[in-house]
Amino acid sequence: MEGLLIHAFLRELRKELPALNLGLAFPEEGSLAILLKGQSGRIFNLVARYRPPAPSLALEEGSLLGEPKTPFQRQVQARVKGPLREAEQIKLDRVVLFRFAGEKGFVDTPPATLVLEATGRNANLILLDEEGVILGVDRPITREVNRYRQVKPGLLYVPPPPYEKLDPRTLTLEELRVLLGKPLKEVVRHVDGIGLELMRELAKRAALTPETPLDEAGLARVFQALKDLVENPALGTALSQELREKWAEEEKEALRKPLLEALKQEQKTLSARLADYHRALERLEEAESLRQKADLLLARLKEVPRGAEKAVLEGFDGKPVEIPLDPTLSPQENARKLYDRARRLEELAERALELIPQTEEKLKALEREMERVRQADLQELLDFSRKPKEGKGPRLGLRYTSPSGYPVLVGRNAKENDLLTRMAHSEDLWFHAQGVPGSHVILKAEGKNPPLDDLLFAARLAAYYSKARGETQVPVDYTRKKHVWRPRKAAPGQVLYTHAKTLFVEGTLPQEGGEG
Structure with a gap:
């Protein structure tokens, strides 16, 4: 969730502050819902999803339920009491502090602050006392992981490292001239609160493309679009036909360039070998x-x-x-x-x-391959990008085919588990037996929704190639590969994941399909 989107979210939330805290719910291990009654009398949920890779904030209607599922969630439930007084964003960074007043009672609950660090793969939720000392944290950060700061109970909270960027809420056209002559996409490096998603939205509103070098006229259009984006960062601006064609051409070039570079490097290597053979x-x-x-x-x-x-x-x-x-x-x-x-x-x-x-x-x-890449359309370039290279050593993992014909890959050791998961398409399905050592299994779905038979097939492979082999009821978790990540400094094959569902299957080798 990018900084300007958080800024707009908080602008709406602050209209209701201070808001009565009617109670907390925990729909998932990585989410928190606070039921609030605002100044207008409106009752709504402040929902924070705080686990990687896609943390977010939302205001949702209706009832959300869920008891605490982790010790940290139980701590949050016990300490976050009283009205929500304030919601503060650090600069336009993806760090938000929610300050609660505490409540009087037989045993008083002092004020507390919840800090959401919505920073992608480093996302976290942190509970502070009124002095800013950390009481609890969802994902502790030690010095071995981060030399700049530690995040663990008992320490004073230190935000992520400071940075210097232009504030789009106050910047002038003269300040924006740092982008003159540079492609519009460089706005991400120079202007606070804007990531890749909002950069593309900015380009649409300025009727430019991300690769457009900015001249004086283009800079003025970007300046006006930035001001508009601050007031309304909602995504969804439509493209004209002419601009759509320019964007498509740039997307093709962005795909074509690394493909040609890789082919040229291979050409250079082969030419050097040929020269060696002639010298021999x-x-x-x-x-x-x-x-x-x-x-x-x-x-x-x-x-x-x-x-x-x-x-x-x-x-x-x-x-x-x-x-x-x-x-x-x-x-x-x-x-x-x-x-x-x-x-x-x-x-x-x-x-x-x-x-x-x-x-x-x-x-x-x-x-011939380079010429095909030079002439390829967008879909062909996407196919080239995903095409596995042939003749590059032994095949990775065991290969199976699901009942509907989807390829299924099974890692045979920690290194293969790591490589299979890293190389999988973001929308492939990832399977692993719950709570026991075992293989990573990839169902090559690429965004499609395979039938239940295919899911059960992959789940049985994950159960069979695990320590639960032979058992009758093996829980197997599965999720999209984009929700799986390897923590920093973790050993190959060790991962964390979110958004998982669970299937219960036998730990026996399925009969459908076959090993490749």
């Missing part, structure tokens, strides 16, 4: 010379002094031949060394004769 052929004459010198050494053994660094002998054609020697070796050993060098050169030349035509064919195929 050219050195055949050197191999023949080495053999002749070795023959001469053996034929003139008595004329070679021991410990000499070179010998000048009469060649078979009557001309003198100078032969460098290793003084630590005998004449026979020096001859053997020359024979070995000659043999290696001959083997390299023989191998080069075999590889030169193969490499030349690969270079031709590569040039």
